[in-house]
Amino acid sequence: MVARQNAPRAAPRGPAASRRKADRDGDLAMGLPIKGRAAVGKAPPTGPRKDNGRPARGGILGANAQREILRQASGTREVTMKEERANGLRGGLVELKVTGWNKSKASSDADGGVASLIKWLEKKSSIRLGSRARNVKIRKSIVDGTDLIVKVAAEDAVGILRMNGFGWAGVNVAIQRLGGPVQEPTKVSSEAEKTKAMLRGVLERRYDLDSRFLNLSQLAQDEELKNQHIFDSKSTASKFFPAMMRVLELSFDKPEERDAAITSVSLANNDLADLTAVTTLSQTLPKIQNLDLSNNKFAKLENLHSWRRRFGQLQHLILTGNPLEQNEPNFHTEVVNWYPKLRQLNGVQVRTEEDIAKKNSTVDLPFPIRSPHFQDEGGIAEQFVRMFFAGFDNDRAGLVPHYYDEQSEFSYSVNTQAPRDPNEKTAGGEWEGYLKNSRNLKKITQLPARQARKYRGTKAVAEIMAMLPTTKHPDLAAEARKWMVEAKIVPGVPDATGASPAGVDGFLITVHGEFDELKAGQPKRRSFDRTFVLGPGGIAGVRIVSDMLTLRTYGGSQAFEPENFDNWTEPTANAPLPEPAAPGLPAGLSIQQAEQMIAQLAQQTGLTAGYAKDCFDQVGWNYDGAVEAFGRVRAQLPANAFATPAA
Structure with a gap:
């Protein structure tokens, strides 16, 4: 290419260029500023990416067959998240044309702002959400009238092309590849890869590296998402956010890297009435410190219940502009109790550093x-x-x-393969009296047999407990070294009153220990593990929702006894805990998602919710597997397994 004779000289590079004033107000300014409240972080771009290439008819998610793409992107299978080396642009240099920059605030510089523009392009296009950042460098540059022609390595082209339409120094710059459209000419290998690339692009455009801030506000107004018709139907809209979170997860090699890269998130101005669509944020980014939920449609605190105690490091929460401010004027007190490290709520200090230190004291x-x-x-x-x-x-x-009511469930299982304490002198074995009703899921594989060994309601629980031998557990105070007890608060426990469909707070309590079985003639010592899920209600104010007892040959207490018991001090009751997980569900599956799966299976098969849940438990919460399991055992199920006639 031959430059026009009256064109300015090419911008200087190196130390001379770096000394010039760079990026006058050159931050990305693509979205509307968040006003009227303390900002969580510096707002990154949220505006359009103007591709010259026209999207396929109906967008990449328009056809029914392509709706499966988001499901795959949010699934559990491994997906390679390495940059596709510019999607086929391998080797050599690529020419890009930048326009719209010449009337910027930096135009008064000696070179018209070229050096500042190049520095900005390199910095912003180098930003990557992931473990493999790339340092983009512009190899050559020349001014051709109002165009800036730059040459970059082929693998860097995509990063700079992503800056098309971004704001710099008061103007929007347009970037296109000479000799081709903005979109990469090489076709991506599959629609799923194209979708993942699109989602990754959205994340990177909305990420500010300096403030570690991910701005997911006003998603429905994002031009790229609108072009892809993401929010045109409830089906694709509901899959979008989980798929985007999955892409975010796979962009990092380790969760620690992801937690360090993103500490602030905004979900402002998204018309959210509850957290159903965005609940996976708490699983992908559990350690964020700042969260903006302003200007949505949360009318009651119960709309936020699924995130109670979910963000253990949360320091600043913004809820301004939601109807709950008028509907529940005292909501502050409850919200502060949800987050033990919360310092500011709606920009107002609610705890001091001294308060937090005291709360975490032993x-x-x-x-x-x-x-x-x-x-x-x-x-x-x-x-x-x-x-x-x-x-x-x-x-x-x-x-x-x-403690039990008509919805309470109890079961026990015998683990005959557990290791035995070598110092135990009493005879082992003799489980004959237990095996008939044992619900060991490794040995009992048929659904009807499994269901028959789960006891629900006070009458059934009382009868099976009466059949178990009399026991004597060690004294909790005098023989403390023979016990290990864990407890944590968990959300989503079924509400016995039905007043809260999303569930209520309860306790997950796990006890490991031993007891003497007082059988006539030959007392035996056994080890046990017992897991309780507790909820409010009942005569005592606490009801047992689920009680699972595992019996095993005596194995001693060495595994959980402190090395120096005499000098051992009690742990803090308020120590930081792992994020609460839904009891009995696989990692990554929330209670709300599980309830939706159960309801869908119950509707399809006519099963009661309890039997539908058992189908999922048997197959590891795979929907197709649960349908197949139902088909295999349908003829053997009792009449009370069906709430409605099966389809």
């Missing part, structure tokens, strides 16, 4: 707890553990109506 528990994870509230978990095992040993007939 407090001895009233009775020996043998686990670093014990979270209680009002002494509920402690009182339950004390009362339950005393009642189980001495008065099971009175214990059952005290």
Whole structure:
């Protein structure tokens, strides 16, 4: 290419160029600023990417067959997230034309702002959300009238092309590849890869590296998403956010890298009435410190319940511009209790550093707890553990109506393969009295047999417990070293009253220990593991939702006994805990998603919710597998397994 004779000389490069004033107000300014509140972070671009290439008819998600793409992108299979080396632009230099820059605020510079523009292009196109950042360099540049022609390595072209339509120094710049459209000429290998590339592009355009801020506000107004018709139907809209979070996860080699790269997120101005569409954010970015939910449609606090205690490091939360401010004027008190490290709510300080330090200080528990994870509230978990095992040993007939109701479930299983304590002198084995009703899922594989060994309601629980041998557990205070107790608060526990469809807060309590089986003639010592899910209700104010007991040959307590018990101090009741997980569900599957799957299967098969859940438990929560499992055992199921006639 021959430059026009009256064109300015090419911009200087190197130290001379770097000394010039760079990027006058050259930050990306593609989205509307968030006003009227304290900003979580510096707003990155949210505006259009103007591709010269016209999208395919109906967008890449227009056809029914292509709706499967987002499901694949959000699935559990491994997807390679390496940059596709500019999607086929391998080797050599690529020429790009930049226009619209000549009337910027930097035009008064000696070179018309060229050096500042080049520096900005290199910096912004080098930003990548992921573990493999790339340092983009412009190899050559020349001014041709109002055009800036730059040459870059083929693998860097995509990063600069992504800046098409971005704001720099008060103007929007247009970038296109000479000799071809903005979109890469080489066709991507599959529609799924094209979708993932699109989602990755959206994330990177909305990410600000300096402030570690991901701006997901006003997604429905994003030009690229509108061109792809993402929000034209509920089907694609509901799959979009989980798919984008999956792409984000796969962009990093380690979760720690992802947590370090993104500390602030905005979901402002998205017309959210609840968290159903965006719930996966808490799984992908559980350690964010700043969260903006302003100017949405949250009318009640229960619309936010699925994120209670989900962000353990949250320091600043913004909820301004939501109807709940008028509907529940005292919402601040409850929200502050959800997040133990929250310092500011709607820009107002709610805790000092001293308050947080005091909250996290070590407090001895009233009775020996043998686990670093014990979270209680009002002494509920402690009182339950004390009362339950005393009642189980001495008065099971009175214990059952005290803690169980008609929706409570109890089951036990015998683990005959568990290792035995080599120092134990008593005879082992003799499980004959237990095996008939044991629900060991590794041995009992048929759905009807599994269901028959799950006992629901006070009458059924009382009858099976009466059949178990009399027991004597060690004293919690005098023989503390024989116990290990874990407890944590979990959301989404079924509400017995039905007032809260999304569930209520409850406790997940796990107990490991031992007991003496007081059988006539030959007492035996056994080890056990017992897991309770508790919810509010019942005579005691606490009801057992689920009780699962595992019995095994005595294996000792060495595995959970401190090395120096005499100098051991109790862990804090308020120590930072892992993010609460849905009990019994695989990682990455929320309670709301599980409930939707159960409801869909129940509608399709006519099963009750309980039997539908059992189908999912049997196949690892795979929907197609659950349908197949139902088909295999349908003829063997009892009449009460069906709420409605099966389809």
